[in-house]
Amino acid sequence: MRAGILAPTPPCVDLVTEDAFEDFMLHVEFRYPAGSNSGVYLRGRYEVQIQDVIDARDRFDRIVDRQRFILETIEKQQKLTPELKERLLGCFDPRALEDLYLPFKAKKKSKAEKGREAGLQPLADWVWNCGHGTEQPQPGQTLELWAFTFRNEEKGVKDVEAVLEGTHDILTERLAENADLLGFPVLPASRPA
Numbered sequence: 497m498r499a500g501i502l503a504p505t506p507p508c509v510d511l512v513t514e515d516a517f518e519d520f521m522l523h524v525e526f527r528y529p530a531g532s533n534s535g536v537y538l539r540g541r542y543e544v545q546i547q548d549v550i551d552a553r554d555r556f557d558r559i560v561d562r563q564r565f566i567l568e569t570i571e572k573q574q575k576l577t578p579e580l581k582e583r584l585l586g587c588f589d590p591r592a593l594e595d596l597y598l599p600f601k602a603k604k605k606s607k608a609e610k611g612r613e614a615g616l617q618p619l620a621d622w623v624w625n626c627g628h629g630t631e632q633p634q635p636g637q638t639l640e641l642w643a644f645t646f647r648n649e650e651k652g653v654k655d656v657e658a659v660l661e662g663t664h665d666i667l668t669e670r671l672a673e674n675a676d677l678l679g680f681p682v683l684p685a686s687r688p689a
Contacts, residue, residue, distance in 0.1 A: 559588050566597045573600060592675075599673040608669035611662030614651040619643060619659065620666035 524536055563584055570576045570584075580596070587593045611620070619642060625631035643659040653659045671677060 556588070559590060559593065562590070562593060563587070566593065566600075570597075570600045575600060595675040598675065606669060607662070607665035610652070611666045614646075614648060614653045614662055616646055616653065616659060616662045616666060619646050620663045620670070623663060623667060624670065 522536070567576065567581065567584055570580065584593070584596055587596060611617075622631060622642070623639065626633060639660070640656055643656045643663065646659045647653055647655060653662055
């Protein structure tokens with residue numbers, strides 16, 4: 497130790513001192529080859545990986561920047577709820593963060609958007625609600641019968657098949673953009689023989 501600086505004497509790999517310290521601030525400057533150990537071993541107990549700390553800080557900064565961008569984007573759309581804001585600010589997994597952002601992300605016009613423009617959202621909501629038990633079909637009401645009432649040649653849904661396809665697209669997008677479902681593994685669909 498010379499003038500408060502711990503320096504190698506003679507040049508060596510390890511820097512060691514017998515001096516005793518209470519709390520201290522450590523300023524380290526060194527070079528090391530890529531992929532080698534960037535560790536600093538402190539007080540004979542802890543090895544701090546300098547490069548890991550730097551990388552972690554960079555990852556954290558990128559996530560915080562992305563959170564900020566997502567919050568601003570959703571706020572501009574006037575769709576930011578207090579619950580969503582809390583979920584976004586509490587999320588530090590980049591993939592989960594993108595899953596939360598997905599329903600608000602600008603995208604090209606999807607089949608589901610075309611279905612909504614054709615006026616099929618109420619039918620899709622009815623199917624969703626019936627499937628989740630929050631609504632029941634009226635006696636004699638079938639999906640095909642109600643889909644028949646949504647036909648509109650001017651909007652590109654000229655028959656029941658086109659109505660059902662557009663409704664299917666809306667429901668598929670709704671499931672695909674559900675952040676709570678995105679973490680589950682996808683199982684292959686089985687079809688009857």
